[in-house]
Amino acid sequence: MRLWRQSFVRHKFATPFLTAALVLTFVVLSCSQPASALPAFARKYGLRCSACHESWPMLNYFGQKFKDNGYQLMNDRDAPIWQNPSYWPVTFRILPIWHRVSTGKVAVDTASGGTTEQRITSSGFDISGLDFHTGGTLEKNFSFYVLPSSDNTASFHFETVMARLDNLFGSPWMNIKLGKFELDNLLSEKRILTLTGNGGIYQLYHFIPQGDNNIFGQMGDNQLGLELMGHSANDRTRYSAALLSSSDGQPGLIYGANSYSGFFAASQAFDVGKLGVDRIGAYAMVGLAPTTWITSGGPNSPIGGSGIGNKSYHREGFVGQFYFGQHFDLQVVTQHGWDNAWFGQGFGDFVDNPKSTCNGGTQPCNNTPGTTLPPGSQAPTWNGVLIEPHYVYSPQLIFIGRYETIRMSRQATPGTPSNLGNISTYTIGYRYNPFMTSRAGFAWHNEYNWLHQDGTSPSGNNINTSELLLGFDFDF
Amino acid sequence: MRRSFLKRSLLVGAVAALPLASWAQLTPYDFESRMGMESHIGKITGHAKDAKADYRRYCVSCHGELGDGNGESFPWVDPKPRDFQLGVFKCRSTPTGTLPLDEDLFDTIARGLDRSNMPQWSTFTKQERADLVAWIKHFSPRWVNEKPGTPIQIPPEPEVTAERIKAGRDVFARVQCWKCHGVEGKANGPSAATLTDDLGRPIAAFNFTEGARPKCGSTDRDLYKIFMTGLDGTPMPSFADNIKPDEAWDLVFYLKALEPQNSKEKALAKQLGLKPVDPNAPPPAAPQ
Numbered sequence: 216m217r218l219w220r221q222s223f224v225r226h227k228f229a230t231p232f233l234t235a236a237l238v239l240t241f242v243v244l245s246c247s248q249p250a251s252a253l254p255a256f257a258r259k260y261g262l263r264c265s266a267c268h269e270s271w272p273m274l275n276y277f278g279q280k281f282k283d284n285g286y287q288l289m290n291d292r293d294a295p296i297w298q299n300p301s302y303w304p305v306t307f308r309i310l311p312i313w314h315r316v317s318t319g320k321v322a323v324d325t326a327s328g329g330t331t332e333q334r335i336t337s338s339g340f341d342i343s344g345l346d347f348h349t350g351g352t353l354e355k356n357f358s359f360y361v362l363p364s365s366d367n368t369a370s371f372h373f374e375t376v377m378a379r380l381d382n383l384f385g386s387p388w389m390n391i392k393l394g395k396f397e398l399d400n401l402l403s404e405k406r407i408l409t410l411t412g413n414g415g416i417y418q419l420y421h422f423i424p425q426g427d428n429n430i431f432g433q434m435g436d437n438q439l440g441l442e443l444m445g446h447s448a449n450d451r452t453r454y455s456a457a458l459l460s461s462s463d464g465q466p467g468l469i470y471g472a473n474s475y476s477g478f479f480a481a482s483q484a485f486d487v488g489k490l491g492v493d494r495i496g497a498y499a500m501v502g503l504a505p506t507t508w509i510t511s512g513g514p515n516s517p518i519g520g521s522g523i524g525n526k527s528y529h530r531e532g533f534v535g536q537f538y539f540g541q542h543f544d545l546q547v548v549t550q551h552g553w554d555n556a557w558f559g560q561g562f563g564d565f566v567d568n569p570k571s572t573c574n575g576g577t578q579p580c581n582n583t584p585g586t587t588l589p590p591g592s593q594a595p596t597w598n599g600v601l602i603e604p605h606y607v608y609s610p611q612l613i614f615i616g617r618y619e620t621i622r623m624s625r626q627a628t629p630g631t632p633s634n635l636g637n638i639s640t641y642t643i644g645y646r647y648n649p650f651m652t653s654r655a656g657f658a659w660h661n662e663y664n665w666l667h668q669d670g671t672s673p674s675g676n677n678i679n680t681s682e683l684l685l686g687f688d689f690d691f
Numbered sequence: 692m693r694r695s696f697l698k699r700s701l702l703v704g705a706v707a708a709l710p711l712a713s714w715a716q717l718t719p720y721d722f723e724s725r726m727g728m729e730s731h732i733g734k735i736t737g738h739a740k741d742a743k744a745d746y747r748r749y750c751v752s753c754h755g756e757l758g759d760g761n762g763e764s765f766p767w768v769d770p771k772p773r774d775f776q777l778g779v780f781k782c783r784s785t786p787t788g789t790l791p792l793d794e795d796l797f798d799t800i801a802r803g804l805d806r807s808n809m810p811q812w813s814t815f816t817k818q819e820r821a822d823l824v825a826w827i828k829h830f831s832p833r834w835v836n837e838k839p840g841t842p843i844q845i846p847p848e849p850e851v852t853a854e855r856i857k858a859g860r861d862v863f864a865r866v867q868c869w870k871c872h873g874v875e876g877k878a879n880g881p882s883a884a885t886l887t888d889d890l891g892r893p894i895a896a897f898n899f900t901e902g903a904r905p906k907c908g909s910t911d912r913d914l915y916k917i918f919m920t921g922l923d924g925t926p927m928p929s930f931a932d933n934i935k936p937d938e939a940w941d942l943v944f945y946l947k948a949l950e951p952q953n954s955k956e957k958a959l960a961k962q963l964g965l966k967p968v969d970p971n972a973p974p975p976a977a978p979q
Contacts, residue, residue: 261764261808263752276814277749288810290803291903449801449813486816489741541744610748 255306255348256281259298260288264656265610269544270646271656271690272406276484276492279401280450285358285381285390286351294355304351310343310410310660312686319679320672332672342367343410343686346374356381360396373466374405375437388445395439395464399455399480401496401534402546402603404435408615411682414642414664417601418619419550424595425636425671426627428563428571428580429554430470430504431461432528438464438478451492454481461504469566471522476502482534491538499531506562506582514579515569522566524582526555546603550621552596559595559627560588595627599638611648615662617641632670640666646688658688722758722829730793730824737793737821739829745819746826753808758830768808771892778833779889779924782907787921787929789840790833796824798908805904843919846936848911851944853959859945861975862938864968866930871896874967876949881970889924896926899949914943 257264264271267278274282287293295302315338322330344367350360362375377394381387397405404417420435440459446452461474482496505522532550539545557563561573561580573580574589599621606614621638644662666680730737746754755762758775765772773780782799783791800820803811815823828834849855863869871886873879876899888894897905907917919939921929934942948960 260810261752261768262810263748265748266752277810277812280814281810288803288808290808290810291806292808449811486818488816488818490816491819492814492816609744 255304255350256286259302259304259351263610269605269607270408270610270613270648271658273408274403274406276450276494280446283390283444283446283450283453284387285356285379286360287356287358287381291355293352295352304349306348306690308346308348308688308690310686310688311340312343312410312660312684313340314338314411314682314684314686316412316682317680320674320676322673330673332674332676345369348690353378386445387448390444390446392442392444393440395437395466396442397437398434398457398478398500399442399444400434400498400548401480401482401494401536402548402601405437408605408613408646409617409642409644409662409664410660410686410688411642411662411664411684413640413666413680413682414617414644414662417548418621418638418640418666419548419599419601422550422552422597422599422621422638424554424559424597424623424627426561427554427558427595428561428565428568429528429558430564430567431463431474431476431502432500432530432552432554433463434478434498434500434530436464438462438476439466442478451484452482453496455479459502461502467519469519470564471503471505471525472520474503474505474522474525476500476504480534487538490540491544493538494534494536496534497532498534499529501527501529503527504558504563506557506565508565508581510581514581517565517569517581519566526557526562528552528554528558542607544605544607546601546605548601550597550599550601552599554595554627556588556592556594556627557582560592589628591629592627593625593629595623596625597621597623612645614643614645616643634669636671637669638666640664644684655691656689660688661685725829725832725835728825728829728834730797730821730828732793732797732817732821732824735817735821737818737823737825739822739825742819742822742826745815745823749812750823758827764808770804770807770894771890772808774890775827775830777924778831781922781924783840783920783923784842784916785840785920786843786931787923790837792839792842793821793824793828796827797821800824802908804906806906843916843931844936845912845915845919846940848943849937849940851955851959853963855941856944856948856956856960857963857965858938859941859943859948860965860968862934862942863945864972865974865976866933867974868942869968869970871926872899874970876900876946886926888926894925899946900951902951911940911943911947914946915939918942 267274267281269275281288315336317334317336319334320332321335323333325331344365347363352358358379358381360375360377362373363371364374365371373395375395375397377392377396379390379392381390383389383391397403404420407415407417409415417435421433423429423432438459439462440457442455442457444453444455457478459476459478461476462470478500480496480498482494484492484494487493503525505524506526507522507524508517509521510516511518530550530552532548535547537545561571562582565571565579565581568580571580572578578586599619601617601619603617608614618641619638623633623636626633626635642662642664644660646658646660648656648658650657662684664682668678670677672678726740728739751762752764753762753768753772754760754775760772760774762772778790780791780795783795785791797820800815800823801811801813803809870880870882873883878896878898880896883896886894886896905914905917907913907922919929919931921927944956947954947956948965950957
């Protein structure tokens, strides 16, 4: 009887639900319009967003070429003098969402006054931060990009501020940009297709070993610096070399007194016939960041901008963009990372963590004269890979998957569990654009992310985190 | 029982309507009979059906779903996008009035059209470009009923000399290029303001002194082709019947001398003290 009742209830609600879903699908399909242009640049050129983006904001090959040309089509109509005087290259982007976030092994107080670990799950409606994209040409071969961006409480910062000079000496091999800009990652985190807290970034681009306190190494963040980049006329061959302040993109010279890093990338694309244009490349980030700070008012009061005692770090890897016809592609990034042993032992970002302690809690994490590392300290190293397949049903509908894994190959302190801090994460989702016009874009976005980290809970347990997100991603 | 029947009917109806909804929005025009169109670029064979997705992704906003140049950006771009249904193309290596070679369209896609909204689509693979050529052809019945013209013969480029540049100026005067392009090549001739294309839209003559790239290519051979084949659909006629091949090279050298870039032609013209043509002087006679 009970089984029958359950079956009846299921049937009773299933049929109208299925019917409604199909009718809704029918209505959505009937109302669909052709995908069209991304606002800021599309208004200028009349091209659909699909011309430059595999799915907005991820660039396709043509979009990469447009960007490499300094936001120019190179058709002698790029200068603003050819635009309607009222043209103002601005796009804003924001997302109202519903999401469910579940985090395991969170330290919580117990009634007896102790602590324990438990899973915290919450769900509800929410909003993202707001991005104001403004960019384009000031004159032929002079371009800019300014992106004020807020968090979801409308606290703003500058995500991008840069000016760019292109085709110096008449050569596409000589272009420079100055300011705060996205690094020349072929698979750029600033153009990521996923939006959840952990799935909305590339973990590989931000990985820092447990206990490591290196300020820098954040390949995913926009950085302050000067970049020289060049490319062949058809963008098949490209290179870039950037000199960056080791400040992780933070303005105000708040970290090292004289700390710089370099980011280098090069890639070559190949015509593989019906499959498309595939590209392989390599990158390296090599730099210095401070470990020693001048203090004022006590050992836990570092002075911003006074960081010296630079120690080194590097990240390097390969990138592949493989296309298998018009519908399927695979993006692959590998990374090997190395941080100096001082970073591995917690020295480095003393400005942001002035109360942190090192050497077993015996002293502030400030590499002042006479400070030594614990015996046996060694440079932490790790390896990671990121695989992101896309199925592009049409420019209006894309299915996204991603798997990332990062494995420590050497811990800073001997005896540390070899897997401490290892990360595995996967993300699946899709974006459907029922319409886009040359004035606006709109996507129904649905995504799920799961992240696993080894041994990083307060009691050394593994942490599993998941997030489900549904929302409207729109720009105008 | 009746409600159950209604629900089932609605369900079946909704399922049946799905393909209809997709059909209604995807193919409002029937080019299916020409979907088998091919192009041949060297050893590559392009297939129209394989370019559908690329056309929709990259081209449709200007050229339109129907290839009639009436995409959503039509009102905002100038010059207006090409109407592929007419089968008329500016950049050809074939005589005026004839269809271009597949290679002509293939090259145009990669080169783009300077001073228009047509970018350089050099990012396609050769196969993709060949497929797009076939797709472009499938819009016009001309490709079913006609063959492309026989490409014009371009003799080897002779050595540039001062005499040839001077002779080129005489050709420029004789065939009255200056009426549109101006006596100094500044696109300010007496007819310049009245020029319209075949669809009656205003069109500008090419200004040789700006340093811009001609739409159909900037090599000497491209220039030669432009005035020997004409730019169909525009007021630029073919001069194949008025200019002999050797004279055509003279004209190429003279036009190069008008350009702002430093060149051997420009240096020779300066050395020669060459003056612009006199619009009031009687046109030089054609050589016998």
